Structure formats: C-alpha cells, structure tokens
Amino acid sequence: MPATRLDLARIRAARRDIDPVFLDTPLYRCEVLGRELGCAVSIKLETANPVRSFKGRGTELVAGLLDGQGRTAAVCASAGNLGQALGWSGRRRGLDVTVVASRRAPVAKLDRIRALGAELELVDGDFEMARERAAQIARRRGIRLVEDSLDIETCEGAATIGLELADGAPSFDAVLIALGGGAMATGVGYVLKSLAPEVEVICVQPLGAPAMTRSWHQRRVVTTDSADTIADGVAGRYPIPAVLDDLLTVADDAVLVQERSIVTAMRMLLERAGLIVEPSAALGVAAVLEDRDRFAGRHVATVICGSNVDLDAYHRWVRT
C-alpha cells in the first residue's frame, strides 16, 4: 500500500456516505474510438449524474462531515464543477454554500451553481484569485473553507472511481487521468497502486497549465505566472505541497498535451463515442493522440470527468 494521506479502508467506507447517483458509473469499451486511436479504449463516464461531473463523490463526503459536525455553512473556490457539486450536496443537508469563481469560468457552470441555490461570488482574476478570496470569506465569516485536493475527502471521494476501475476490469494496461489540483489523480492513482499496481497511472495536463506536471517531474512545487488553456477545470497555477507528495507516490507518469490535441480529442469523443465533454475530460484521449506508439495495442481506460461546457464555445472549438 503506497504511503500517502489516503486510506483504502476509509475509501471503501466512503461508498456508504456518497449518494448512489454518483457511484457505479458506466465503464465500457468504445471500439470505434479505439480503432481510430490504435488501442483498446474503455470509457469511465462521470457525467451522467445531477451535476455532470465526478465532483459529487467528494462533496458528498465533505458535506456529510460538515453536517455531522453541526456546521451550517461552507465556502469553496471552484473552477465550476466543485461549486455545483458542493451546492448539490449542501442543499440536501441544509448547508449554506458560497462558491467563489472566476468571472471567466464557463457561463453554463456559473448558471448551474446559482440554480442549485449556492451564493456565487465572482472574482476578476483566475482560479488562484478565487482561492484567495474564498479563504478570506471563510476567515471573515468563520465558516468552513472547503479546499479541493487539499481536503482529503475530495481525494478519497474521487478515489471511489478507482475502486470501480479496479473491480470492473482486471485487464487495463493504463489509466489516463486529468490532472488539475490533483484530487482525482491522487485518489484514483492511490487505489490503483494499492489494488492493481501493474496498471500504469498516467496523469494528463494541458501544456498551457503545466504547474502540477512540472512539479511532479521536478519533485518540488513549481508555480506558474499564468495559465492559458481551454481546459478550465484544470487550470491551477499553485500546486499544493501535500497533494504533490501523494502524486509523487502514486503516479507513474505525468504528461502535457497541446490545445489542438484537446480539441481533436473532444471532436473524436463526439464523432466516435457520441459524447459531449468539457475540455478537461478529453485530456486522456489527447494524450493517446500525442503518443500513439506508447499506447499501440494496449488497453487504456480514460475517465470522462465532466460535461459542463458552454455549447457556443464547444461548437467553435470542435466546429460542428
């Protein structure tokens, strides 16, 4: 069992605390996509739930914990998906949820955060500015700050995807995971390294937002001055040291992909798999596109982690 902040027994127990609507998501081979990519491709689909991303797995744990502690309010920074998920999980438990997001986040994400009854505050800067502002709100109001990837519940919630991958198919050679703050990558990676250590855990990040990947390669926190990618869900600049430590333990590789590969991957997921996905969800396929030889003839699983995308932007990128 790799030594990280995560715990396999807790992750197994977490399944009981997560609303079943987020669990046991589809896992299936997509032959048409695989044929085009030159390898066998299995899709783990995390979009068919009330918030259209995997984040509900983690926020169910967070909100359940806060509720158990008698807390009545929480605040988080979000690129858009965590905010929806915390809004959903909080509403069920009567928690007042405040979400801080960048004004540049996709309108679809911002609208749905509001629709879930959360208070939404917008900042003019990027996600890192939203993080600062959320911390400030937490201090001023004396409410709990939920920090994606740092809060172990967000990692262990995402880690339940790993349980389903490990149970579902003994035959994967590699799993491709979008890398942002690191909750999903450390969570899924930890479970796979614990239960199926022969499976290669490959994290994928956009070249335009490479902070965590560079940090992984240099084995120390590397920050960047800016992030420039359409993959808004993974566009952080300040990796969290504790999360990097876990990632160093569980990831076999971290790779960067170009924007045009992300767009091609989104188009292939539409044309070959019939799926509308947000850019972050296309990172795995983009990684195969950029290194076909590495994956030729192998069986890869990729987590389709979200489908919250502005359709206008989507059509502009994919040119449908």
Place this chain on the structure above:
Amino acid sequence: MPATRLDLARIRAARRDIDPVFLDTPLYRCEVLGRELGCAVSIKLETANPVRSFKGRGTELVAGLLDGQGRTAAVCASAGNLGQALGWSGRRRGLDVTVVASRRAPVAKLDRIRALGAELELVDGDFEMARERAAQIARRRGIRLVEDSLDIETCEGAATIGLELADGAPSFDAVLIALGGGAMATGVGYVLKSLAPEVEVICVQPLGAPAMTRSWHQRRVVTTDSADTIADGVAGRYPIPAVLDDLLTVADDAVLVQERSIVTAMRMLLERAGLIVEPSAALGVAAVLEDRDRFAGRHVATVICGSNVDLDAYHRWVRT
C-alpha cells in the same frame, strides 16, 4: 400481476444472463431540463454501453439462448440498433449474425453493424421490407430468425429497465417510453404495472409512424401504408398482434408527437442535459412539450434509449 406473455420471475432471472455492461444504467434528475419543462424530469440513460442503445439487454438473452441450443447462426431485421446489439452479443458467443436493414437507415448504425463482424444485407424498402427479407433468409438457410418485440427475450431484456426504475425511485408519477415494435414499452410497462402500478405508463410514437399507437387506441391491429419520421428506430408499420395484446394490458396511454417536437426535444436534451441522442430517444421529452399541462408539477422519468445518430443529420435537425 397483469396477464401478458411476460413473466416477472424470468425477468428477474434475466439479469444474471445479461452482461453487466448493459445493466444498472444511470438514473438521475436533470433539474435544468425539468425547469424548462415545468415538471421534475429523471433520465434513465441507456446509451453508455458498447452499442449505445438499450437493445443489448434483449440480445444478450437471445444470444445466450441460441448458444445454449447449440445454434451457430441467426438473422434479424433491424432499424439499426438491434443489429448492433445482436452483432455484439453474437460475436461474444461465436454466433454468425446476419442483419437485414433498410438502405435508408443511418450510416452510423450500418457502419457499426459491419464493424461488429455481422453480415449486413441492405434492402431498398423500409423496415417492414427488411423483416420480410430476414424471414426469407432464415427459411432458406435454416437459421434462427430473431424477431424484435415478438421474441419474448427482446421484451424481457428491455423489461430489466423496468426493474431498475421500480427499484430506483418510488416517486415517479409517470414513465415515458418510446414506442416502436413494442418490446421496450411492453417490457418496462409490464414490470411497472407489476411492481409500481400507480406509475402511469405512457408510450410515445411519432405522428409520422403511428401504427402501434392507433392499434392501441382502436384495440386491434392497424397498419399504415408508409412511415415518415426522422425517428428511424420506431418507424414500423405492421404491429404484431401478440405484442399489441400485451401493450393493451400494461400501457395507460399512447400518444403521438410531431416531428418538430422531436427536434425541439433533441435540442433541449443537448442544451439542458448535455446529451446527444437519436430521435427515438427524444420522444418522451417531446410528449411533455406537446402537453405541458398534463405533466405540470409531476415527476416523469424518460428512457433515453439510444444515441446512434448520423451527426450530419443531427446538426441539420438541431441546427447547432
């Protein structure tokens, strides 16, 4: 328990014979869609599997039965989805599968039937011509003819969707089911009337292909001379008497919807739920659009039965 050709114990047992990749599909509330439709909407998503439709549930039973009987070949007529599913289920069991389809069926469906290793024969007429030709092939070659909706396995396979709906949520007021040959409508309807008789079972068919709906209302088989709808999956003209008998027992209503409502429903499923669906899968939402008062404030579930659509046609209809 309503008296039909179907049997609840057999349907429960069928779950053991169906590959799990087709079972326990996502069932979730889509609030954004519900808000626009003026009612609570739950989606039962049957597209996240290797054949992108619910038909695998039935073909798993059919192919397992044939395999158990030592058969080595089968033929079916298909609008496109049954052929893919029988191809998939047959290939796993070493069955030679022949599919007869209309030359006018969506190219995407025809390509995928071939890709699954099935022999594909095209006829110049419509689905009813394909049925005649498939029967002829079965007689000449002495192989088993698989008949959608008539073969009880196709109905009881689809009926496992009903088990999941009945288990999943006690609170539906109505379930909206696409009506074509009747396998899904009789299957899901039978289980709901057995286990949750208070749930209204509403079948939905296009006005341009109304044979089964007219038959249901007139309580006798009514055929039509032609079918004119974009919903290729449900465009039959000759209802099967035994299936009509079952439908008369389990359906509370059968309604017809206009083509423009189907298109609007497809667009809403894209814009509000992030789902690309084939026209047949949009029939339930189309029915709500055409009779908002009937569903106002109620909780409806709709089965998103397939996503095999030619993207060019899709974009032309939905104008994305």
